[in-house]
Every structure is written in C-alpha cells, then in structure tokens.
Amino acid sequence: MNVQLLIVGGGPIGLACGLAAQQEGIDYVIIEKGCLVNSLYHYPLNMTFFSTSERLEIGGIPFVSINPKPTRPEAMEYYRRVATSKELKVHLFEEVEGVTPQDGGYAVQTSKTTYQARFVILATGFYDIPNLLNIPGEELPKVTHYYKEPHFYAMQNVLVVGANNSSVDAALETYRKGAQVTMVIREGEIGRRVKYWVKPDIENRIAEGSIKAYFHSQLKAVREHEVDIETPEGIVTIPNDYVLAMTGYQPNFAFLEKCGVQLSADAKKYPSYSGETMETNLGNVYLAGVVCGGMDTHVWFIENSREHAIRIVNNIAGKIKRLPA
Template sequence: MLDILIIGAGPIGLACGLEAKKAGYSYLIVEKGCLVNSLYKYPLNMTFFSTSDRLEIGGIPFASIQAKPNRPEALEYYRRVADSQGLNINLFEEVTALEPVQDYYQVQTSKAVYQARHVIIAIGFYDAPNLLDIPGEDLPKVRHYYFDPHFYYKQKIVVIGANNSAADVALETFRKGADVTMIIREAELGRIKYWTKPDLENRIAEGSIKAYFQSHLTAIRENEVDIQTPTGQITIPNNYVLAMTGYQPQFGLLQKFGINLSPDFKRHPQYHPETMETNLENVFLAGVICGGMDTHIWFIENSREHAVKIIRHIQEQTRVV
C-alpha cells in the first residue's frame, strides 16, 4: 500500500515525488514513456523561454551555460535530479485504470496493479495533437511533431501555425535549405519569443519565407496542397506539411477515471485551487493538465507549486485523522 502514486514523470510529476519523499511518504512515480517524455519530444535545438532558475524543482539548482537553457541541458538537469534524489520511478509503464476501493485506489498499469491512498495526476498534453480535420491529413507527409531541420533540406514545406513552434520550424528549416510557406489563420503572427519574432517578420517581409495570413489548408495531396486565402483558393507544390497546431491533454483518460470536465470547449477539469483535489476524494491534479484546453496557462515555473500544495494538504488531512 503506497501513500501516494504519481502518474507522470515530467518536471511537475518529479516535483511531486520530491515533496512526497521530503514529507516521508511512500510513493511511486509511473510514466508511460521516458523520463520527462514531453521535453524529450521537443525540437532538437529548442531554447526555453524561461531562465533556468524558473525551471528548477525541489529547490535543486539548475545551472545552464546561457540564461535560457536548451533542450539537452533540461534533459540533463531532470535526469540528475531523479538520480541524485533517488526518486522511485517506473518508466514505460502506462496507467490504464483507476478504481476506488474503500479508503484507497487500485491503479492498473500495463505492467502491474498498485494500491495507493492518494493519487496525483501530473500528465502533460504533448501526446494528443490538435487535428486539422481535412482530406489528406492522414498522409505520411503530414507531421504534428518536429525534431530536426536537416531532414527538410531542398524540400517544399508548409508550416501551419502562428506561434512559437511554427516560428521556430519555419526559421530553422529555411536556414537549412527548405522552401518554406507559412499558413496562418490570423491576420498577424501570434505569441512568439521576443528574439525570434523580428527575425521571422524580416524573413517574411523580404520574401525568403512566404506567408499567407487569414488563410487555412483545405486539402492535402501527395505532391500539393490547397490553401483558402482571402482572395480565393490556390494550389501550391508541396513535399511535407508541418502542422504546429498545438496539443491537448488526455481528456479521455480523465473521464475514464471519473474526473469532471467543464461542458464547454475549454474542458477544464474540476479541482480545488488551494488543494488541487479533484471531485474524486484524494485524487489530485498537478501541472498543465489543470488548464484543460487552455494549455498556455500552466508552465513548469508556475505549476511546480502544485506539488507543495498537494503534499501540504495530505499532511493536514493526516494530522486531522
């Protein structure tokens, strides 16, 4: 019987593990992928918007060469945190069911069954991309994830999106020899890192990167795509479509567990903001999952405190009992 089972070994799941260990609770972190799985899927050359001190967990210093760390530095940091603190983690083990049994929960995974008095759900949102729902989206040329620009050398690519991910993809692939066209639903670029936005604006202005604003794809075929623009539909040659359209949490998993979601498009899960407890007694949420479809609300730097709130509440419950 565990005191706490934590679902997700991202930065916030690790932070929950650190707080549980500090408080003397028996705990286990279960992760369906690798350690900090979402960060691992980030683009190879990605630089964080936040400074390294804002990405720290458990008060453990994060030293980086530049003020804003990159992906390899973040992976190194979280690996070292897990190792140096001896965190109890099972990787590549997916949670499939959560069932209440008297005063504890039975947690079924792909490898075992666990019993825990408290469950913390700290899953991210990077596994479920927002789809375009247009003909041809299922072709192999369509990618919802981007890793390295070299692959797209001498290729005609379409980048869908107006925010950070789309900006990084457009600039990196352009500088590695791709012919880049951006498709942007809005009339202007969106939320983009301040050191990136002027670069992209200048590339668009000079015509190095083509951009269609207030436009969207209507169909994808093997060697071309259709674009609906304000002046009508056009067809352009194309080798790859990189749809940087964002991602969403695993709502199906939350519903399967019995956690209430708001009925609107936002699909905010129900939880108490002071304790992070959901409508299920002794089941808590932590991290980006708390925002539902508003995935831009919670980040590592402002949700690492969720771990402190949860463990403090469990301690207060224990004292009352």
C-alpha cells in the same frame, strides 16, 4: 503494491511532486508511460526555453545552464540528475490504464501491475494528443504534428501550419537548412506569445519574402505533391513535399473522464479541481501542471505550476496526520 501516494506522469511537475512527497516522508511512486521527462524528450532538438533556468528548477535544486535561456539538452540533463541524485522512485515505460475507487483509496491499473494508493496525483501533461486539422489528406505520411530537427527537410517544399513558438521555430530552422518554406496562419499576424528574440526574425524573413506567409488563411486539403490553401483571395494550390502542422496539443481528456474527473461542458473542457489544494471532484485525487488548464494549454508551464506540488503534498500530509493510528 501498496503506496500512500501514486503520481501519474514523470515530467518536471511529476518529479516535483515526488520531491515534495519525499521531503515529507510520504511513501510514493511515480509512474511514467515513456522515458524520464518523456515530453521534453520529444521536443525539437534545438529548442530553447522561454524561461530562465532558475524558473525551471524543482525542489529547490539549482539548475545551472551556459546561457540565460536553457536548451532542451540542458533541461533533460538537469531533470535526469535530479531524479537520480535524489533517488526518486520512478517506474518508466509503464502506462497507467485506469484509476478506480477501492477500499477507501484507489486501485491504479497499469500496463504491468495494479497499485493500491490512498492518494493519486495526475500530472499527465498534454503533449501526446495533437489538435487535428480534420482535412482531406491529413493522414498522409508527409503530414506530421511533431517537429524534431531541420536537416530532414533540406531542399524540400515545406508547409508550416500555425504562428506560435513551435511553428516559428520549425519555419526558421527548416528555411536555414535550405527548405522552401510557406506558412499558413489563421490570424493576421505572428502569435504574440512567440519568444521575443525570435519574433523579429520571422517577421523580417516574411517581409523580405524568404518565407512566404498566407495570413487569414487555412490549409484545406493535402495531396501527395501539393496542398490547397484557403486565402482571402480564394483557393491557392502550391507544390508541397511535407506539412508540419504545429496546431498544438491537448490533455488526455478520455483518461481524465475514465478516472472520474469532471470536465466543463464547453469546448475548453476545464477539469474540476480546487485552486487552493488542487484536489479534484474525486476525493484524494489531485491535478498538477498543464493538465489543469484543459484546452488552454498555454496557461500553465513548469515555472508557474511547480508550486502545485507543494500545495498538493501539504494537503496530503495534513490528511495523513489526521488518519487514525
């Protein structure tokens, strides 16, 4: 199958790239390994975005929500309606396995077929690979790096690792469903990027003792019915039924390297790309969205990376115009 542009990733930024390509009359296809906006689908059921709805809009299409801060269901409905009403060319449940230079363009191998594309955009996000703790017991079924909804944890001893938005949401929601919640926090305070309307809530619950928090501490080991926490006062062992390790996620660096995208040699693993055009060290291969930040996954969001689509497609459109007739 031959296309001018192949977009890897059917999240909000991948869809934004498709909309921009459609507007420029560029032949494109979006390949997504899961469902539409797959990462949003796996977000917690009750999640509320930090941003207002207009800052999550793509393609200039209005996003109307009931409240100023839209919820996960509202966002999923919005992006689905955008994809269907604009008849975006999206192939779902098809995983891209490799991108190989071929005949002046790229052969893109997927789980279903091979595409020939002159241009490729990698908008693969970061939500599929969790940052592991690398401690004994992390492989136990009671440990998860993803949190969906709180009812499951009612009347259980729950340990939450972390102090940012996902950790705070999980701690508060499970506490309010009757869980006995303990937090393990590496730093000395709740994260400064926590949503401003939630931060006082978690701080007050900790202050009153409803949620126990160990600051300047680390989870050291997990066993079937208990956990060990390294605190400034020494190792503390507490009863435990479930561990929610909200330690963040990272882009698929192995896939980027397999494609040939250069990464910085330090721990941040910043990919090589032009800030002006978003083009990588590979000619005609571009990055869009949170994947641009390497391990700094808090730098790029929907609201500040949706412009990547415009930059990239403008650059591609200019190149297409210069192609021989």
